[in-house]
Amino acid sequence: MKPSIKDVAAASGLSLATVSRALADNGLVNEQTRQKVLAAAEALGYRPNLQARRLRSKQSQTIGLIVADIRNPFFTAVSRAIEDAAYREGIRVLLCNSDEDPAKEAMYLRLMQEEQVGGVIFSPTLSAAAAIAGTTFDFPLITIDRALGDADCVALNNHEALDKLVDHLVANGYRRIGGLFGNTSATGQARHDAYVSAMHRHGLTPDAHRLVPTMDAAQQLVGDRLDAGDAPEALIASNGLTLLGAMRAIRQRGLRIPDDIALAGIDNEAWTELVEPALTVIGQPTYDIGDTAMRMLMNRIHEPALSRRVVALSGELIVRDSTRPRTA
Amino acid sequence: MKPSIKDVAAASGLSLATVSRALADNGLVNEQTRQKVLAAAEALGYRPNLQARRLRSKQSQTIGLIVADIRNPFFTAVSRAIEDAAYREGIRVLLCNSDEDPAKEAMYLRLMQEEQVGGVIFSPTLSAAAAIAGTTFDFPLITIDRALGDADCVALNNHEALDKLVDHLVANGYRRIGGLFGNTSATGQARHDAYVSAMHRHGLTPDAHRLVPTMDAAQQLVGDRLDAGDAPEALIASNGLTLLGAMRAIRQRGLRIPDDIALAGIDNEAWTELVEPALTVIGQPTYDIGDTAMRMLMNRIHEPALSRRVVALSGELIVRDSTRPRTA
DNA sequence: CTGAAAGCGCTTACAG
């Protein structure tokens, strides 16, 4: 049988209480006593039972992380940052994929309550707000990438990002600039609005599409536009998948980037640099987003009364060949 | 305060035992009684405390997953498959990144014991074998991608994969075929050996390098070979990062693929299809690997006495332009 | 089918 704290107590000739204190290293134990306990524990190969510790101490040392899909490079990078930070603090991370499915989101949020987590970091869908409106949680919630109710939030500065993109294209001589934005997340909405206002600032007419943010949908939509012969001079795609779909549609028709149509997007995924021509993008501070979310969560766990904070982190405009100055 | 099972018992006028049985839905409860309990629980907003349940029942309904780095697309895909399977079974997954660091591996393995997990899926480093040689765990261990001691293992059929790659290159007229293999994992070793035997089978002389499996190392090494003027006719890179490094070195020097040097690799990462020319690769059955690992783990949890099994899954040769038939 | 009681392994006031 696995040795318990009781066995360590017996082996070291001390009481349960003392052994517990020595092992958890929380105060008030004679140094010699502590050494004796440690030696006995070592000899027995004692390992604490975290279930018992958590039940009794009411501290789970665990946080939840609910992302849309870990295979999305954005979330992969953010998750890694969160886990690094958690590791440093001795905290466990429960990772869940919601697949942008409100039912899964609700289920995982409920699970988090049952796990007695200290807090949750979450990338909610648009409909999450409605679904969890009534519910109140026992833990603080930090959202990443997208806002939700009155939860703290850390995300890309979308407004600034779209400004940079539109400014860059305009500076390079493009005027009819189209935009592709997701319709399942608040992010798509935010980027759309930022795009529209940036266009207006330049006295240009917005030409935006909201669509399901998948490669296929974007490829289809852009293809149709191209086939109909009313392609814009430049196109901005609001995330990695739609950017990829747009590029495929353009290539498929034998058109040249940027000569026939310029292309830019958000998310500096590895492939955007490797394709020909390389694509101009806004690189998100992914690691920083994860790290900041973790820091905000720790803060709020320790000081629940803090007022709500929304942190917008700046992205970096990475200029590549897909948006070279217009020659025509 | 959060309602406990006690509150539900009081509200429904039943005993703790009956409420527990009704809630956990394990046998022997009158249907009407069950309904009454469920209604009371619902009304109170009762949520079970999983810490207590696990402590008492000795079943954690949790497994551990220790991968080298979740940002590696191979592990990202495998993890997702494991999580999907776990979700279906109502099991939680504890995800950890070892960074190929034996100390972190040992730490996380110890943590898994403390968490009382039912089992662990693990991608061990080469040195893990030595580090955990003495230790014996309370749970079954399944390794993915790499073998370890007498643990069950599921991985790509490396032998077959290298055979396919070498056969393909030979069939397309290449004879001086070089190979780049990682030196930190058993996988690199296995692929190296498979490559050597495939070359011998064709009566060709192997020309293999073992190196730190990073982009920079591969770029440096391939660059040096090219500069020294003794480049092979074709090059096989044993994983995504070394493949990328090799391609960069070749491009940097203005050489053409495949005319000056053909290039092929393992891991069908998204970018390999998007670059110019697209790269020939072995696509790993990533989702299948994760799914199979999970199935094997469940099997072994239920039947610990099973003899060891090693599952080798076939990869798919995806032929693209980087290995077109040799013209010279 | 239901209930009273013991106990999972730990921590934490409370005395001393």
Next chain:
DNA sequence: CTGAAAGCGCTTACAG
């Protein structure tokens, strides 16, 4: 600084 005792919230033989 150390120990005896209670209790975290649940499940599970054991009776009835």
